[in-house]
Amino acid sequence: MDNNSIHFVTEDGENIDFTIIDETKLNGVSYILVTDSPDDESGDCYIMKDISEKDDEEANYIFVEDDKELDAVFEIFQNMMDDDVEIIK
Template sequence: MDNNSVFFVTEDGENIEFNIIDETKLNGISYILVTDSPQDESGDCYIMKDISSEDEEEANYIFVEDENELNAVFEIFEKMMDEDIEIIK
């Protein structure tokens, strides 16, 4: 796996590659902000969280679906982003 990308496996077994924009931690949980588009292009962004245990070698990410959790992490990423990047909820 490339350090700047993560692969998500759908229920149909399809691998989808996401480019990692940034990462952060909140309450001890690791989160990544990813996009489905190549670098320097506009695309949809998603927030994913690491649900793997400490003894697992690779991270296991899922999409954040809880509205309160999503809003809290979204605010952190919004503050971290450069002025050149616009995040629309």
């Protein structure tokens, strides 16, 4: 898997691959914007938060579910995107 991808395993054991679109930090927390579309076609986007401990060998991401947190990070990603990319909440 390349650096622009992340492999995610759900609580049910389902394997999902996401393409990383962008990343940012807010209040010292790392976030990534990912899509389930492997190419440049439109797909669903998700914001994930890094909850890794500093001693962890691999990053540990979860989906952002808190509405206030999601809105704040969504706005940052929306401002970071090129004019040719549209993110719809």
